[in-house]
Structures are given as C-alpha cells and as structure tokens.
Amino acid sequence: MAVAVALQKKVAMTGNEAVAQAMRQIEPDVVAAYPITPATDIVQYFSNFVANGQVKTEFVTTESEHSAMSACVGASAAGVRAMTATASNGLALMWEVLYIASGMRLPLVMTVVNRALSSPINIHCDHSDSMGARDAGWIQIYSENTQEAYDNVIQAIRIAQHPKVLLPVMVMLDGFIISHAMENLEILEDGDVKEFIGEYRPERYLLDADHPITIGALDLNDYYFEHKRQQVEGLLQARKVILEVAGDYQRVSGRSYGLFEAYRMEDAEAAIVVMSSTAGTVRTVVDAMRKEGHRIGLIKPRVFRPFPARDLAEVLRGVKAVAVMDRSESMSTAGGPLFTELRSAIYELEPRPLAADYIFGLGGRDIYPEDVCGIFQRLLAAKPGDICSDPMVTYLGVRE
Amino acid sequence: MTSKAKSKERPGWKDLPSGGFILEPGNATKYLTGDWRLMRPVWDAERCIDCLLCWLFCPDGAVLAEGGKIIGFDYDYCKGCGICAKECPPKVDAIKMIREDEALEEPLSA
Numbered sequence: 001m002a003v004a005v006a007l008q009k010k011v012a013m014t015g016n017e018a019v020a021q022a023m024r025q026i027e028p029d030v031v032a033a034y035p036i037t038p039a040t041d042i043v044q045y046f047s048n049f050v051a052n053g054q055v056k057t058e059f060v061t062t063e064s065e066h067s068a069m070s071a072c073v074g075a076s077a078a079g080v081r082a083m084t085a086t087a088s089n090g091l092a093l094m095w096e097v098l099y100i101a102s103g104m105r106l107p108l109v110m111t112v113v114n115r116a117l118s119s120p121i122n123i124h125c126d127h128s129d130s131m132g133a134r135d136a137g138w139i140q141i142y143s144e145n146t147q148e149a150y151d152n153v154i155q156a157i158r159i160a161q162h163p164k165v166l167l168p169v170m171v172m173l174d175g176f177i178i179s180h181a182m183e184n185l186e187i188l189e190d191g192d193v194k195e196f197i198g199e200y201r202p203e204r205y206l207l208d209a210d211h212p213i214t215i216g217a218l219d220l221n222d223y224y225f226e227h228k229r230q231q232v233e234g235l236l237q238a239r240k241v242i243l244e245v246a247g248d249y250q251r252v253s254g255r256s257y258g259l260f261e262a263y264r265m266e267d268a269e270a271a272i273v274v275m276s277s278t279a280g281t282v283r284t285v286v287d288a289m290r291k292e293g294h295r296i297g298l299i300k301p302r303v304f305r306p307f308p309a310r311d312l313a314e315v316l317r318g319v320k321a322v323a324v325m326d327r328s329e330s331m332s333t334a335g336g337p338l339f340t341e342l343r344s345a346i347y348e349l350e351p352r353p354l355a356a357d358y359i360f361g362l363g364g365r366d367i368y369p370e371d372v373c374g375i376f377q378r379l380l381a382a383k384p385g386d387i388c389s390d391p392m393v394t395y396l397g398v399r400e
Numbered sequence: 401m402t403s404k405a406k407s408k409e410r411p412g413w414k415d416l417p418s419g420g421f422i423l424e425p426g427n428a429t430k431y432l433t434g435d436w437r438l439m440r441p442v443w444d445a446e447r448c449i450d451c452l453l454c455w456l457f458c459p460d461g462a463v464l465a466e467g468g469k470i471i472g473f474d475y476d477y478c479k480g481c482g483i484c485a486k487e488c489p490p491k492v493d494a495i496k497m498i499r500e501d502e503a504l505e506e507p508l509s510a
Contacts, residue, residue, distance in 0.1 A: 103419065103420065104419045104420065104421075105418045105419035106419075166418060166419070204417070204421055204423070211423070212425040213421050213422060213423050213425070214421065214422035214425075215419070215420070215421055215422075216420070217420060217422050219420045222410060223410070223416070223420070226411075226412065226413035226416055227413070227416065227418075227419070227420050229413040230413050230416065230418050230419075233413070234418075
C-alpha cells in the first residue's frame with residue numbers, strides 16, 4: 001500500500017457516524033431525508049452538524065422518502081450537490097423517483113444501509129432493498145466495513161459528477177453489522193476532502209438564467225430509446241471513471257480500491273464471491289484453509305452497477321468451482337441476483353467453472369466461519385468438467 | 401424498411417443532449433400542432449363581418465387578423481377544435497368545419 005500523502009486521524013466510529021462525517025466534509029448544498037432504521041443516525045448526526053453551524057447545507061425534512069428523493073432531484077436539477085440516506089422500505093418508497101434521478105442524469109449520492117424488506121417486518125441486514133433497485137440506472141457501490149463506507153461516499157461524489165458519467169450513485173453498508181458497530185478507521189482532513197471532490201460546476205442546470213433549458217419533457221417513441229442508450233453509455237464510461245477516482249483517492253488516502261477485491265486468487269482452484277461485511281468472514285476462512293494447503297480465494301465485488309462482468313470472468317479464469325453468496329433472494333427460483341449475473345459473466349470461460357449459489361443471511365440471520373468452510377469443501381470436491389451444481393441454489397442456515 | 405432506416409433523419413444518441421434536456425428555449429413554435437387536426441375551419445371572406453369573435457375565442461391564437469380584420473387561419477397551429485365556427489354569429493355563418501381527409505384536394509386558405 002502506498003504511503004498516505006495526507007494527514008489522517010484514526011478514530012473509532014460506527015458506520016453511520018462515519019458516513020455522516022463524510023457528508024459533513026463533503027458539505028452538500030442540500031440534504032433532504034426521512035428517517036428509517038438503520039439509516040436514521042446518518043441524517044440525525046448530519047442534522048446536528050447543520051444545527052451547530054458546522055455546515056451550510058440546506059437541510060430539508062420531508063414527510064416521506066418519496067418526497068426526500070424528489071427534493072434531492074429538484075435540488076440537483078437546480079444545479080447543486082444533493083445527498084440523502086435511507087434503507088429498506090424507505091428505498092422502496094423512493095422507487096419511481098430513483099428512475100427519474102438516473103434518467104435525468106442527476107449526480108445525487110445516497111447511502112443505503114442494507115436492511116430486509118417487509119413483509120414480514122424485519123429491521124436487520126440483507127440486500128433485498130438495494131438489489132431490488134439494481135436496474136434503476138444508479139451506480140451501486142457496496143462497502144465491507146466502516147472505513148470503506150466512509151471512503152466510498154467521498155469517491156461517489158467524484159464518480160457521480162464526472163461529465164462522462166453524470167449518474168446517481170448509491171453507496172451500501174450492511175445494516176447494524178456495520179452501521180451500528182464501532183470500528184477504527186482513518187478519516188481525512190476536511191480540507192483534503194474538499195480538495196478531492198472539487199467545486200461542483202454542472203454544465204447544465206435549471207437555475208442558469210442565461211441558458212434556459214427544459215428538464216423532464218415528454219419523450220416518446222422517437223427519442224426515449226436514444227436517451228436510454230445514452231444512460232447505458234454513462235454506466236459503460238463509469239467503469240473507467242471509478243478506477244480513475246480510486247487512483248486519485250489512493251494518492252490522498254493511501255487506501256486502494258477497484259471494481260472488486262480479489263483476495264489470494266493467484267493460484268486458487270475454488271473461490272467464493274460475496275459482497276459487503278460477509279467478505280470479512282470469508283477472508284478469515286480463506287486464510288485458515290490456505291494454511292491447511294487448500295488453494296482457495298475470495299472475490300468481493302465492490303461495484304455491482306455497472307456489473308464488471310469481463311473483469312470478474314478474467315479473475316475467475318482457471319478456477320475449477322465458484323460459489324456465489326447472495327444476501328438476497330430474487331424470487332426468480334433460478335438463483336439470487338449476484339449469482340445469475342456472475343454465472344452469465346463466466347459462461348464463455350473455457351473450461352467453464354462449476355457455479356453454485358448460496359442464499360444466506362436473510363433478515364439478519366448470522367453466518368459462521370463453519371458455514372463458509374462447508375462451501376469451500378464442496379467446491380474443492382467438485383470434479384473437473386462439472387459445470388452443473390446440484391442443488392444449484394442452497395439456502396444456507398435456514399431451518400429445514 | 402428497418403426501424404433504423406425509418407428514424408435516420410433524426411439525431412442519434414451521440415448527438416442528443418443527455419437526460420432528455422432541451423437546450424433551446426421557446427422551441428415549441430417548431431412543433432406544428434396543426435398536424436393533429438381532423439376538422440379544418442374554412443373561412444368565407446364574403447360573409448365575414450370582422451366581429452373578431454373567432455379571433456378572441458381561438459385557444460391557440462390560430463385565427464389571423466390584421467388592422468381589425470380577419471385574414472384567415474394559421475393552419476400550422478390550428479388543431480381544428482371548431483370553437484371559431486361555434487362562436488361565429490349564426491346569421492353570419494362565415495366559418496365551416498370540413499373533414500381534413502375530404503379537404504385534402506383544396507388548397508389551404510392562408
């Protein structure tokens with residue numbers, strides 16, 4: 001890891017507090033929010049910063065998440081930086097406005113603290129909320145821990161506002177597991193964050209009285225398709241921009257980020273692909289089983305949208321068997337969202353690795369190193385040439 | 401004919417402003433709403449008494465008047481609602497509504 005060029009403070013914070021600190025340092029022009037467990041702390045801490053005069057942000061308390069996202073859309077269209085945070089059903093209530101934000105190419109940044117969707121009502125972690133929003137045209141970045149949540153929120157500002165991207169960004173962290181757990185992390189000096197994100201100068205915005213424009217006009221069968229194609233281009237360009245921003249961020253912070261983390265994959269014959277906090281558990285198991293001589297590794301996708309299909313396939317080339325751990329159920333009966341996309345990504349590999357899906361942790365169900373160990377043992381037992389797994393989808397930790 | 405060939409006279413996705421933004425103010429004038437018209441008003445200058453009721457009531461400003469006198473219709477924007485014909489005093493009856501498909505042979509009067 002490169003030596004950090006900027007002075008950093010080592011602090012102990014919860015995930016939510018770290019995100020709120022990042023927002024304080026970013027100092028967006030508008031924050032519009034509605035509280036929901038487990039994301040409430042983020043805007044609660046932030047409202048303190050507003051009340052204490054630590055930021056000049058216009059803080060809008062709305063009557064619902066639908067209104068919170070709408071207010072952010074309005075602010076962003078007017079030409080300023082806008083941010084919010086939500087979770088679970090709050091994100092679900094934002095639904096139609098998510099598509100409006102991405103379709104209008106508004107560079108909002110939102111933190112989503114992953115929580116199960118009702119019903120049955122549950123406040124604990126799984127990825128059903130943000131996975132449901134995976135096709136909304138937002139960039140999605142998942143964080144393993146408090147440090148990553150902090151770093152991702154700051155980088156998200158630069159990614160969203162890049163002229164080749166101009167798309168809203170969602171930054172995820174696991175509800176309670178990360179949002180409410182106290183961890184050590186390093187935070188940058190306020191000035192370094194301000195310098196990193198730069199001044200926000202949108203090329204086109206509603207309050208530019210010298211260049212009046214129309215936003216949100218009717219767009220029928222003669223133009224809508226072209227605008228959707230443009231949106232895809234923003235996501236295609238985002239791959240490179242995310243890596244560029246990560247490079248710049250590493251120069252300031254000393255911490256390195258990519259589209260995903262490949263851990264001990266060099267000579268791996270079996271791999272687990274898993275996002276967010278569970279990657280920490282899997283990493284521990286990889287280290288332990290490597291000591292026993294097993295050639296295994298971990299891939300932790302950080303960026304789920306755009307989905308880095310080719311990059312993931314490249315790192316899985318030569319792997320005999322791969323298990324995907326999905327912390328959400330797509331209800332397709334053909335595997336979770338990460339599994340179906342990952343398996344499609346490795347379709348062209350020769351030889352094609354065996355792929356199995358493990359749905360786990362729904363509604364905050366704990367996962368143990370022994371569970372992960374069991375997955376690796378099954379992968380290692382796969383015979384060369386096996387491409388079908390039976391069962392294709394396993395519900396890990398569910399009572400029979 | 402492919403769908404691509406059919407729409408090639410319009411700009412492609414690389415040439416359009418992003419986000420569906422429209423950068424040119426006042427461009428609604430370029431959209432000729434008159435092509436929605438099913439019924440066409442036809443003006444009889446002989447019968448017209450220049451009371452200007454049609455000009456006053458037209459919701460689209462598509463009745464053309466000059467120096468206090470009616471001179472005809474702006475068919476680029478007339479949607480054929482027929483308010484002009486309705487408001488024309490019955491004794492005058494200077495505006496008739498005819499079907500566009502039947503009127504295609506006749507030249508537009510303005």
